[in-house]
Amino acid sequence: PGCTTDTTQTVPRPLVLSGCAIIVRGQPRGGPPPERQINLSNIRTGALARRAPQSQPDQKDTPDEPYAFQAREFLRKMLIGKEVCFTVEVKTVLGREYGMVYLGRDTTGENIAESLVKEGLANVRREGIRGNNPDQVRLCDLEDQAKASKKGMWAEGGATNTVRDLKYSIDNPRNFVDSLHQKPVNGMTHTHTHVRAVSLFSYWSLLKCPTFKREMDGTETPEPFAAEAKFFTESRLLQRDVQIILESCPNQVILGTILHPNGNITELLLKEGFARCVDWSMAVYTQGAEKLRAAEKSAKERKVRIWKDYVAPTANLDQKDRQFVAKVMQVVNADAIVVKLNSGEYKTIHLSSIRPPRIEGEEKNKDKDKRFRPLYDIPYMFEAREFMRKKLIGKKVNVTVDYIRAATTASETSSVPAFAERTCATVSIGGINIAEALVSKGLATVIRYRQDDDQRSSHYDELLAAEARAIKNGKGLHSKKEVPIHRVADISGETQKAKQFLPFLQRAGRSEAVVEYVFSGSRLKLYMPKETCLITFLLAGIECPRGSRNIPGNTQVAEPFSDEAMAFTKELVLQREVEVEVESMDKAGNFIGWLHIEGVNLSVALVENALSKVHFTAERSSYYKTLASGEEAARLRKEKIWANYEEKPVEEVVHVSEEKERTANYRAVYVTEITDAMHFYTQDVETGTQLENLMETMRSEIASQPPVEGSYAARRGDYCIAKFADGEWYRARVEKVESPAKVHVFYIDYGNREVVPSTRLAVIPPAFSTRTLAAQATEYAFAYIQVPQDEDVRAEVVDNLVRDIQNTQCLLNVEYSGASCPHVTLQFADSKDDVGLNLVKEGMVMVEVRKEKHLQKMVTEYLNGQDSAKSARLNIWRYGDFRDDDADEFGYKLKK
Secondary structure (H helix, E strand, C coil), X not given: CCEEEEEEEEEECCEEEECCEEEEECCCCCCCCCEEEEEECCEECCCCCECCCCCCCCCCCECCCCCHHXXXXXXXXXXXXXXXXXXXXXXXXXXXXXXXXXXXCCCCCEEHHHHHHHCCCCEECHHHCCCCCHHHHHHHHHHHHHHHHCCHHHCCCCHHHHCCCXXXXXXXXXXXXXXXXXXXXXXXXXXXXXXXXXXXEEECCCEXXXXXXXXXXXXEEECCCHHHHHHHHHXXXXXXXXXXXXXECHHHCCEEEXXXXXXXXXXXXHHCCCCEECHHHHCCCCCCXXXXXXXXXXXXXXXXXXXXXXCCCCCCXXXXXXXXXXXXXXXXXXCEEEEECCCCCEEEEEECCEECCCCCHHHHCCCCCCCCCXXXXXXXXXXXXXXXXXXXXXXXXXXXXXXXXXXXXXXCCCCCCCECCEEEEEEEECCEEHHHHHHHCCCCEECCCCCCCCCCCCCHHXXXXXXXXXXXXXXXXXXXXXXXXXXXXXXXXXXXXXHHHXXXXXXXXXXXXXXXXXXXXXXXXXXXXXXXXXXXXXXXXXXXXXXXXXXXXXXXXXXXXXXXXXXXXXXXXXXXXXXXXXXXXXXXXXXXXXXXXXCEEHHHHHHHCCCXXXXXXXXXXXXXXXXXXXXXXXXXXXXXXXXCCCCCCCCCCCCCCCCCCCXXXXXXXXXXEECCCCCEEEEEHHHHHHHHHHHHHHHHHHHHCCCCCCCCCCCCCCEEEEECCCCCEEEEXXXXXXXXXXXXXXXXXXXXXXXXXXXXXXXXXXXXXCCCCCCCCEEEEECCECCCCCHHHHHHHHHHXXXXXXXXXXXXXXXXXXXXXXEEEEXXXXXXXXXXXXXXXXXXXXXXXXCCXXXXXXXXXXXHHHHHHHHCCCHHHCCCCCCCCCCCCCCCCCCC
């Protein structure tokens, strides 16, 4: 049953469903046009093959009926892309429409049903034929002619050759894709998301279009522009003859590119704003991923369709801030650098879309007793940093800002740290993208983003391709070899290790080094590549302005031009390869010497630029004349630290006359330790043999019956034995217990202190306690001299004392009592010269004037020495007599 109509319509570009059914569309007006399915009246063709539903494994695939595919192909080649005219003859109650279709704009064109029957590709439904209908009679006549001519299905014995042997899957898709070597394969588009070619299905995954979301009730809801994108593709590509390049096969899914004689539909969809690029598949695209990115960029800039609300990541930046040339001053990390702009401003730049080598939390905390050092402990971090350092430091680079990553705050429940706002950019030098070079060497990985996250590198596809090459070639982080291990010893502040290392560096002359960090204008941390160690290095021969420092209960204000001196040193040497000459070391284990970079002596450069003064210790150096002339020139220019310099008059000192003799009773001692407060410890030479015998016997007993490690529970005030850095046991006293890993001990026979774990402590055998032999180290202070309050000035004096008297035999005389220990004079054993008086004569310290009558002769002698040093402008007197107005500034307090 049905109703008969006489509707006649003209439509462009139909779609062929089978040999006797097509879908027609009208002209698009403001969106995709409506579709109608027209079934050809009075004829029947074979049914096409159908795959069984995968959800019903008991069902089997249905093959083609004879000549079904040939009939469909006949119609496809005749109609696709052509304009047709149709009439609807019958419309069933279910909405199915039957009629006639003509090629062209009216019914005078070729009748499609008649052409099929004439070619033997369809048979006539004679049960519905009426003799008075000329169109139906003509169909019967054409069928009889086809039978007589044995065309198509009426041919003898040829029907089985028309049934396709379809395969819906491939056992090894990857091998199949590789066997084609990315050569074009002929095919025909079957739907707007799949391609059928030689019985294969290939997924078109280089881009993502808006889709139709299936709801719970089975209906479909289109995303914005989904219908338009579907129509755009179907009207240009559906059921057309195309070529396909099979690009890759990740996870057994074949990726391909559709090539049409009129152009690349992928590029056109992107350009018109119907789709976005899919990052993970762009790396395998062989037709030029940059063209697709350019098409997408064009749509973004024009804000068309899916990009109508698009805002560029750098939309708020001026052009001069988006792209600029800058000088690289520091490599902060494997993905961040500090550059100096033309304005002189410093700016941190992060490389876009890459992640430096990193280590998981469990691996990081594996050795809790060892301080974690990312540069050396994270595999390939050192190699990545060195690659960037050698490539970039001191060079000018091109910076193109890709996006600004907003600041993040760490939440209480999250382990993600807080980051300040970051400028992420593509950095290139000599046409080389540094991020791409890092990734290609396996020294960094590419960050994966959400599909709608546009904050990424402008060369993101090149980064993905570089990472794919690095993985394929097993480079760096992707290598299956053992990771490189960097055993770098940090001996900064390790006095004992520094002492052992000092002679080696002194004999080496000039040694190669890399400046890792700049603490101040004259204090640096160096990496010694040959020795694989880190040291703290102080520039010799100069006195550089000190920066601000935190001191107990207060903050010491920075001296003028300290920041400028540090900036000067940073720009000249930070992360550069230099040469150093080590001359000595200070009490804290810091090495002192000269640093050269490309023929420039850094000490001389600081002095010549009026950022440092010459220190008296430079007089012993071969660089003294150069330093002195540079300082004189800077002083005459009155620049920077010399801007307010004025000569000060010399003040005479009134000499105190001697009224009474003092008692001198010198005895031989051995100086074992000198403290930072200028106190020192000695052993009596007379009892030295007893101590040696006791130590020898004690060590023999311990060797025969070694203590159980970790069995000793340290308590403050207890006497014990402690294993020193040299591996030997010594008598000690516990001064403080922070934790089992940090116990403060005092070596009672030598006067030095150390923080050790309790595993290096043991109970002192009773035969070797202080009852057998009293503690041999006695504390003293120097008589007649003031201890400088300033740490740096005092450290210089201590350094001289360590060099002159530590571990040597001297003569000691007690002069008067003090609050914590006796005050004494000390003489060199050979020359009998007074050690304290020599310090006064060298201008290293000031005299403490005592009022006792019997000490006046010594006080006068010390004051005469001070007067001599002041006249010669030595050390603390080099700027004249400062005592009236600014003694505190120079680290001294005048006695009233």
